[in-house]
Amino acid sequence: MAERISRSAAGLGAFAMLAAVAGCGGGKPVAAADRADELTVWLTVDAQESWPDLVTEVNRRFRQTYPKVKVTVQYQQWTTKNQKIDAALAGRDVPDVIEMGNSETTNYIVNGAFTTVDPAKYDHSGQWLPALRDACRYEGKTYCVPYYVGARVGIYRTDLLARVGVAGAPRSYPELRADLDKLKAKFGAADKNFSAFYMPGRYWYAAMAFVKDAGGEIAVSRDGRWHGTLSSARSVAGLTAWKQLLDAYYTGDRSKDNGDEPAVVGQGRVGMFYGNTWEAKAATDSRSGGDPALRGKFATFAFPGPSGGLLPPFLGGSTLAIPAKSARQDLAQDWIRLFTDRTSQRRLIAADTLPNNTAQLREVAAGGVNGPAARAAEHGWVTPPAPGWTAVEKSNVLPEMLQDIATGKRSVADAARAADRRIDAVINEH
Amino acid sequence: MEQPPRAARVRRRVLPYLLIAPTVLALAAVLGYPLVDLVLLSFQGMTRRELFSGAAPPWAGLANYRSVLSDGFFWTVVGRTALFTVVCVVATMVLSLLVALLMRVVARGVRTLMTGVLVAVWAMPVMVAASIFRWLSDADYGVVNWLLSLVPGLDLSKHNWFENPWQGFAVITGVVVWGAVPFAALTLLAALSQVPAELAEAALVDGARPRQLFRHVTWPVIRPTAVLVTSLCAIWDFGVFNQIWLMRGGQPEKEYYLLGVYSFIESFAVNRYSAGAAIAVLTVLMLLAGAVVYVRQLVHLGAAE
Numbered sequence: 244m245a246e247r248i249s250r251s252a253a254g255l256g257a258f259a260m261l262a263a264v265a266g267c268g269g270g271k272p273v274a275a276a277d278r279a280d281e282l283t284v285w286l287t288v289d290a291q292e293s294w295p296d297l298v299t300e301v302n303r304r305f306r307q308t309y310p311k312v313k314v315t316v317q318y319q320q321w322t323t324k325n326q327k328i329d330a331a332l333a334g335r336d337v338p339d340v341i342e343m344g345n346s347e348t349t350n351y352i353v354n355g356a357f358t359t360v361d362p363a364k365y366d367h368s369g370q371w372l373p374a375l376r377d378a379c380r381y382e383g384k385t386y387c388v389p390y391y392v393g394a395r396v397g398i399y400r401t402d403l404l405a406r407v408g409v410a411g412a413p414r415s416y417p418e419l420r421a422d423l424d425k426l427k428a429k430f431g432a433a434d435k436n437f438s439a440f441y442m443p444g445r446y447w448y449a450a451m452a453f454v455k456d457a458g459g460e461i462a463v464s465r466d467g468r469w470h471g472t473l474s475s476a477r478s479v480a481g482l483t484a485w486k487q488l489l490d491a492y493y494t495g496d497r498s499k500d501n502g503d504e505p506a507v508v509g510q511g512r513v514g515m516f517y518g519n520t521w522e523a524k525a526a527t528d529s530r531s532g533g534d535p536a537l538r539g540k541f542a543t544f545a546f547p548g549p550s551g552g553l554l555p556p557f558l559g560g561s562t563l564a565i566p567a568k569s570a571r572q573d574l575a576q577d578w579i580r581l582f583t584d585r586t587s588q589r590r591l592i593a594a595d596t597l598p599n600n601t602a603q604l605r606e607v608a609a610g611g612v613n614g615p616a617a618r619a620a621e622h623g624w625v626t627p628p629a630p631g632w633t634a635v636e637k638s639n640v641l642p643e644m645l646q647d648i649a650t651g652k653r654s655v656a657d658a659a660r661a662a663d664r665r666i667d668a669v670i671n672e673h
Numbered sequence: 674m675e676q677p678p679r680a681a682r683v684r685r686r687v688l689p690y691l692l693i694a695p696t697v698l699a700l701a702a703v704l705g706y707p708l709v710d711l712v713l714l715s716f717q718g719m720t721r722r723e724l725f726s727g728a729a730p731p732w733a734g735l736a737n738y739r740s741v742l743s744d745g746f747f748w749t750v751v752g753r754t755a756l757f758t759v760v761c762v763v764a765t766m767v768l769s770l771l772v773a774l775l776m777r778v779v780a781r782g783v784r785t786l787m788t789g790v791l792v793a794v795w796a797m798p799v800m801v802a803a804s805i806f807r808w809l810s811d812a813d814y815g816v817v818n819w820l821l822s823l824v825p826g827l828d829l830s831k832h833n834w835f836e837n838p839w840q841g842f843a844v845i846t847g848v849v850v851w852g853a854v855p856f857a858a859l860t861l862l863a864a865l866s867q868v869p870a871e872l873a874e875a876a877l878v879d880g881a882r883p884r885q886l887f888r889h890v891t892w893p894v895i896r897p898t899a900v901l902v903t904s905l906c907a908i909w910d911f912g913v914f915n916q917i918w919l920m921r922g923g924q925p926e927k928e929y930y931l932l933g934v935y936s937f938i939e940s941f942a943v944n945r946y947s948a949g950a951a952i953a954v955l956t957v958l959m960l961l962a963g964a965v966v967y968v969r970q971l972v973h974l975g976a977a978e
Contacts, residue, residue: 329721350944354722354726356725436813495831498833498835498836567726568725634944637941652836669943672945
């Protein structure tokens with residue numbers, strides 16, 4: 244079957260070449276204005292929900308150069324996106340631009356799914372955030388273009404904290420714990436469902452931040468091979484600190500992840516939580532299960548870690564890649580160039596998102612909701628750029644380890660050792 | 674003008690094959706082709722590189738099977754799947770038989786109502802049923818915990834049913850059995866209507882107790898149907914996927930892997946397409962072994978009639 248695909252792909256390539264030659268009509272290239280074509284772009288729903296006007300605007304600018312190219316933007320859910328991409332990439336009819344999470348790119352690049360891009364053509368490419376730039380680089384070449392990034396911060400209920408006599412956000416870990424103690428004493432006594440700190444057991448982005456804070460790592464590369472290092476002394480110390488926080492201040496279900504965090508926080512029985520800045524807004528939006536009555540009662544802060552510094556946040560971000568099988572790679576490059584240029588990035592900052600480069604990170608208002616996130620982003624981390632990292636993520640090794648720890652089913656060291664074994668089994672596979 | 678008898682004979686012999694040809698072709702297209710592809714894949718070393726580039730994957734021989742069969746976890750999953758199947762089938766059959774027997778004796782209106790309810794349950798998509806059971810057993814807001822906590826001395830608030838896989842599987846068994854009972858019960862009800870009333874009356878006149886009546890009069894009549902339904906249920910339950918996938922929110926823990934889920938995760942989460950295919954092929958083989966029993970029963974019953 245595979246052979247058949249390759250033969251038909253070769254046929255398709257030859258056909259495309261013929262078509263191009265025919266289109267050239269005597270060697271003169273078709274002017275951009277006359278080029279009639281179609282461009283398919285796969286973005287995730289974030290763009291549809293949070294910055295739809297940016298998409299419209301970029302398409303308008305793209306039409307000025309290519310009036311006859313029809314751009315179709317399709318929106319994908321994060322949970323099902325990669326399965327659709329895999330299916331599309333295995334076939335012939337591929338989208339021309341794909342949004343990829345920065346922890347997902349390596350496996351696709353290693354397996355030859357994307358074509359290279361020339362960073363020099365993109366704004367601020369010299370100052371791209373390392374978390375995104377590194378996710379796009381492999382053996383000295385660049386395979387995708389950074390799009391945006393998000394960093395998690397602490398978010399607290401200003402009204403509840405005021406009621407226990409605390410004026411501002413905590414600036415150190417002891418201060419944080421003291422504030423949480425006060426919240427717990429005041430509100431937890433009357434309501435056993437009140438969590439001073441919301442930290443569901445499977446929330447791995449949060450737990451791994453504690454691992455990083457303690458100087459630990461999820462996995463490291465030695466002699467070209469990746470190994471899980473969650474059972475190292477430092478990683479275990481980080482996991483233990485996370486468990487202590489959860490034991491002391493969280494009353495909810497420990498086998499949950501943070502998927503419905505805004506809805507739970509919106510119920511009003513949470514004092515503080517660790518999340519993306521947009522989640523504070525979502526917690527007051529009835530469409531996402533939040534409560535509009537809580538509007539104006541949330542503020543963000545740079546989350547202090549047990550080590551004394553800021554808790555290093557996971558830099559979850561997106562990049563844009565062009566499938567190697569796309570027949571319109573030049574159009575795709577032009578579209579991405581517009582979508583990630585400084586004007587577009589400015590629009591993202593206005594939508595409370597962090598830009599793809601350090602230069603514009605400084606444009607984020609320090610006093611705004613995203614100020615703490617911009618500050619924390621400088622200390623951010625990313626998942627190991629190992630070929631099999633997506634397999635680790637998709638087989639839920641980390642959430643399952645954390646659930647075992649959170650529920651007390653296994654000791655921290657035991658659960659971490661088991662997770663390391665599972666990581667070692669798949670992390671080096673392509 | 675008489676047709677030569679030879680031609681008629683040929684036509685008579687060919688006609689059945691012509692009539693069944695569309696079915697065979699359709700089956701070959703939608704089942705045969707993927708199945709052949711699956712078997713081929715299980716003997717190859719397919720990775721994403723080949724998937725994305727379209728290059729031919731290297732031949733791996735029996736390597737995939739060797740690694741799967743020598744993995745202790747695979748056998749754990751096989752054992753778990755077998756146990757799950759037995760529990761589900763027994764529960765389904767016992768409940769269905771009780772429901773069917775009850776429907777024979779209740780008033781006509783009640784029987785109509787029961788039939789309606791059963792059909793409604795049968796019509797409910799697995800997706801919806803699994804979501805409802807998941808909400809019912811939710812740790813924080815579930816009705817099950819609230820109800821059970823009303824029992825004096827029992828506090829199940831915030832009890833998580835899926836923390837302990839035995840309890841979790843109890844809930845999953847609940848969904849599966851709940852979904853399977855309507856078909857089994859209605860089929861058995863139909864079989865029960867074949868029991869001649871005179872026969873039952875005669876047995877009662879002869880002093881048979883209800884249990885004896887069931888054992889010697891009712892059961893022999895419905896036995897063939899019961900065997901068929903049992904085999905079908907066993908095949909369904911062995912391949913259960915949706916209920917587990919949906920109730921574990923698309924991220925089943927290792928303790929919740931049954932063969933179907935395990936094969937899917939190996940293929941599409943860990944991207945070991947060929948290992949996943951090998952597991953799927955082994956599952957099909959095990960199911961075939963079950964199907965042989967089913968087909969033998971069919972042949973057996975046909976011969977008995």
